[in-house]
Amino acid sequence: xxxxxIVSPQSMHFPxxxxxxxxxxxxxxxxxxxxxxxLNADRSNAVxxxxxxxxxHHVAGVYEGVDGSRNVGWWDNMVGPxxxxxxxxxxxxxxxxxxxxxxxxxxxxxxxxxxxxxGADFPVVTVEDWVLAQARLADRLGIGQFAAVMGGxxxxxxxxxxxxxxxERVRHSIVIASTPKxxxxxxxxxxxxxxxxxxxxxxxxGDYYAHGVVPRRGLRVARMVGHITYLSDDSMAExxxxxxxxxxxxxxxxxxxxxxxxxxxxxxxFSEYFDANTYLLITKALDYFDPARGHGDxxxxxxxxxxxxxxxxxxTTDWRFSPERSREIVQALVKNKRRVSYAEIDAPHGHDAxxxxxxxxxxxxxxxYDRIWHDMNGGRA
Amino acid sequence: xxxxxxxxxxxxxxxxxxxxRNESHVLDLGCGDGVMLEYLQSDKRCLGYGVEIDxxxxxxxxxxxxxxxxxxxEAGLAMFVDNAFDTVLCLSALQMMKNVEGILxxxxxxxxxxxxxxxxxxxxxxxxxxxxxxxxxxxSLPYEWYDTPNVRCATIKDFEELAxxxxxxxxxxxxxxxxxxxxxxxxxxxxxxxxxLRKKIAA
Numbered sequence: 001x002x003x004x005x006i007v008s009p010q011s012m013h014f015p016x017x018x019x020x021x022x023x024x025x026x027x028x029x030x031x032x033x034x035x036x037x038x039l040n041a042d043r044s045n046a047v048x049x050x051x052x053x054x055x056x057h058h059v060a061g062v063y064e065g066v067d068g069s070r071n072v073g074w075w076d077n078m079v080g081p082x083x084x085x086x087x088x089x090x091x092x093x094x095x096x097x098x099x100x101x102x103x104x105x106x107x108x109x110x111x112x113x114x115x116x117x118x119g120a121d122f123p124v125v126t127v128e129d130w131v132l133a134q135a136r137l138a139d140r141l142g143i144g145q146f147a148a149v150m151g152g153x154x155x156x157x158x159x160x161x162x163x164x165x166x167x168e169r170v171r172h173s174i175v176i177a178s179t180p181k182x183x184x185x186x187x188x189x190x191x192x193x194x195x196x197x198x199x200x201x202x203x204x205x206g207d208y209y210a211h212g213v214v215p216r217r218g219l220r221v222a223r224m225v226g227h228i229t230y231l232s233d234d235s236m237a238e239x240x241x242x243x244x245x246x247x248x249x250x251x252x253x254x255x256x257x258x259x260x261x262x263x264x265x266x267x268x269x270f271s272e273y274f275d276a277n278t279y280l281l282i283t284k285a286l287d288y289f290d291p292a293r294g295h296g297d298x299x300x301x302x303x304x305x306x307x308x309x310x311x312x313x314x315x316t317t318d319w320r321f322s323p324e325r326s327r328e329i330v331q332a333l334v335k336n337k338r339r340v341s342y343a344e345i346d347a348p349h350g351h352d353a354x355x356x357x358x359x360x361x362x363x364x365x366x367x368x369y370d371r372i373w374h375d376m377n378g379g380r381a
Numbered sequence: 382x383x384x385x386x387x388x389x390x391x392x393x394x395x396x397x398x399x400x401x402r403n404e405s406h407v408l409d410l411g412c413g414d415g416v417m418l419e420y421l422q423s424d425k426r427c428l429g430y431g432v433e434i435d436x437x438x439x440x441x442x443x444x445x446x447x448x449x450x451x452x453x454x455e456a457g458l459a460m461f462v463d464n465a466f467d468t469v470l471c472l473s474a475l476q477m478m479k480n481v482e483g484i485l486x487x488x489x490x491x492x493x494x495x496x497x498x499x500x501x502x503x504x505x506x507x508x509x510x511x512x513x514x515x516x517x518x519x520x521s522l523p524y525e526w527y528d529t530p531n532v533r534c535a536t537i538k539d540f541e542e543l544a545x546x547x548x549x550x551x552x553x554x555x556x557x558x559x560x561x562x563x564x565x566x567x568x569x570x571x572x573x574x575x576x577x578l579r580k581k582i583a584a
Contacts, residue, residue: 311443330450331460337406337428342450343439360436367440375446 004080004087007061007073009034011103012140018098018133021288024123027112031137032096032103033057036079037087039143044376046143047090048134049075050151050158053226053282054274056102059094060087075152077357084366089373090147095137097130099282101275108209108275118277120206125281127154127289131161135169147372150174152354153321154282157289160329164291167307172372174365176313177354179325180299180332181290186320189229190283193222197276206277215276220267222279227266232317232350299332306333310340311368313361315353341368382420391416392560393498393573397472400496400553400577401425405467408432408492410454410484411474415442422447432458455480458487469495473573476500476531486547494579495549501556501574503536508569521572537568540576549578 011032018026034057039046049059051074060079063071079085079092096104099122107122114121138146149162149170156178163173182190197203200218204211228236240259255261295301310333314326323344333340343364347353353361388395394417401407403425409418412431415438421427431442431449442449450460455478469492471484476499478484488495500521501507507517516526524531535543541551556563556571563571 327460334430334450334460334465335462339428339448340430340450341439341443341448342452343443344451346436360439363440364443367444371444371446 003072003076004036004061006064007034007036007058008063009057009103012137014133014136014140018129018136020123020129021126022124026098026105026123029098029105029133030103031057031098031105031133033137034059034061034073034094035141036060036092036094037090039091039141043143044145044147045090046138046141046146047085047092048138048146048149048162049079049085049092049094050130050134050149050155050162051094051097052151052153052155053279053286054270055155056100057094057096057104058102059092074355077355078362078365084362085150085369086366086373090369093137093141093143095134097125098133099125099278099285101273101278106275107206107277107281117207117209119209120277122277122281124284124288126285127157127161128165130285131158131165134158134162135166138169145169145171147376148172148174148369150176151178152176153178153351154286154289156321157286161289161291163306163308163310164302167305170308172311172368173306173308174311174313174368175326175329176365177315177318177321177326177351178312178329179321180292180302180329182287183325186229187287189225189320190287193225194280194283196221196225197280200276203276206280208276214271216271219271219274219276219279220264222276223270223274224263224267227263229320230351232319232348234317235349235352238348299328300335303329303332303338304336306336306338308338310338311365312340312342313354313364314342314344315349315351315361316344316346317348318351318353320351382416382423384420384424387416387420387424388560393557393575394420394472396555396557396560396562397470397496397498397575398425401427401468401470403427406465408458408461408466408469410458410469410471410488411477412438412442412447412449412470414438415445415447415449417470417472418442418447419445454478454484457483458491461491463490464493466492467494468492470497471495472498473500476533476535479532481533482543482547485543485549489548489580492580494552494577496575496577497540497544498557498573498575499533499535499540500531501537501568501571502534503538503568504572505569519572535574537571537574540574544576544578548581550581551576552579553577 013030055074060073060076107118111118149159151159156175197218200215202213203215243258291302292299314323330342345361407429409431418429469488510517555575556567557573
């Protein structure tokens, strides 16, 4: 299938403050975004793609690097011409959330109040805060209502939050490999990751920018822990098993097993480009997400005001955001008599499956968008 | 989808659709490609959910604009609250289930009325095959004994007994042959047994 080709990011500055759930606010901020496809005359074909922990506004297409290296969008298999989210039909927006390290205002940027990088002073942002920021971008782009808001994992939380906060602005919510709230185990993994960063001597209370260092060791361990939770036991066993790097035990603390080599490589790569403060912020946003909390822990009550239709997808071997969590959302929607479809894909890849190309998964999403398109065109295909 | 399309495509479903009231809340267990729910939604303005396990069928339902939930019926209907539906459909699915009694009890829990259909094992060609000493293979039971997904074989008389036991009262029972009701010797001449049931009200 063809890709959308070379794309370039845009930025938009918002001079007005963004009030945050914590009570703090961002005095002004910039959002990075990309768009693909064309907004139609009645502005009814816009689709918002929300990103997960380590992704960005670069959803699809490629950046052509100066050295010819190509940087492919994180959901390029999902978004593009003829793909499930067909950019020949839909105007697709990828947006980078505040607090991120891919260009939108984040902890490495200058805090106008101090003239120094925010560092650890960057306010804690929540999923709901991101949705508010995204809604302002939509306002400025002249989009009153999205045909669909879609995301996987943490992105799925944003799609769900959109349906709750702006029910009249979303026709379809597509929530993939997500959850209505993290389990204690999820939070525990996040805190191990945070502790790795916070206790790195190079962290300097979050102000490592001023010291010209990066808490690389902490970030690396954080990523290694995270990465374990994205894979299934089976996929790890199949990919690495107990294979030895050098054919025999080394009787030391270097690399013996292939899985060690893989995780260390992933950790190293991640620590090169990701920001430690952003990692802390995003894991907190994950931990805090719990729309039922304000409704006596009744998810159905939290979703009672939604108006959109829903598609949920989960993957059987995803133990980080298991199918059970998606079923809770489906159950709460059914209780509210919302139109909802749910696909449980029997894929071996764990949580990572939502980024991979499984034909059953792709077909369900494509069928759903075909239906949105069909309905938009008055029943004509 | 209109009635004419349904009756051409699936005459058995067209017959059963008459029993579903306009604008009712419907659950279709083993909804397959979603054709029944699409008809009920578009022509009878019903609000419905389908439950289906087959990966290949889910996109077909989604494409028809039918709300479908992928789930194994053997896992029960915990997804749905008591009395959530006016009518629960379970059409040509029961015979593939291990825990038939369990799912029937759950149908009685979540629905006020139910419509259940299954291949009638007492259809005369099946009886004839058994008289000849062979397991029946026919249009309604098209599988050999060793590869059939139909693990439960029942007759019209058998089913009525079980329905009563799980708290469902038989309102109507019709045997269909090629989508048309059989009135004379239905348990012999009908290949598809269709029951319309109502939850018994506790005395």
